[in-house]
Amino acid sequence: MTLQGLMEACGLEGVLVEDGCVDVTGVYTSDLLSDVMAHCPDGAVLVTVQNHTNTVAVCTLVGAPAILIVHGRAIPDEMLAAARREKIALLRTRDDQFAASCKLGRVLGLG
Numbered sequence: 676m677t678l679q680g681l682m683e684a685c686g687l688e689g690v691l692v693e694d695g696c697v698d699v700t701g702v703y704t705s706d707l708l709s710d711v712m713a714h715c716p717d718g719a720v721l722v723t724v725q726n727h728t729n730t731v732a733v734c735t736l737v738g739a740p741a742i743l744i745v746h747g748r749a750i751p752d753e754m755l756a757a758a759r760r761e762k763i764a765l766l767r768t769r770d771d772q773f774a775a776s777c778k779l780g781r782v783l784g785l786g
Contacts, residue, residue, distance in 0.1 A: 676783060682766060687766045692764045692765075701719035701785065703719040712737060717739075720741045720766070723742065724744070726751060728754050728757040741764035741765070742764070743767070744768075
């Protein structure tokens with residue numbers, strides 16, 4: 676499914692989306708970045724509360740095309756700049772990690 680299609684189906688706010696046509700193949704939920712580095716599959720959206728530049732760096736490393744920040748948290752300018760440089764989409768939702776993950780999994784046919 677495309678990132679744009681996933682955003683529309685789940686009601687996600689696109690804070691920075693340069694390429695809505697990128698393919699999304701999964702979802703990975705974690706707030707521990709070392710866990711993300713070890714287990715996040717390529718093509719997965721990362722669902723997390725971690726709203727800082729290190730999250731962008733980790734997603735670049737594992738091949739995650741987008742970060743979904745939960746609880747409606749603000750996205751700092753430094754994170755936005757890093758995501759723009761690395762071409763990582765930044766999304767936001769008011770949902771918590773569990774609810775957001777369930778929505779994404781349902782739409783992607785994973786659950």
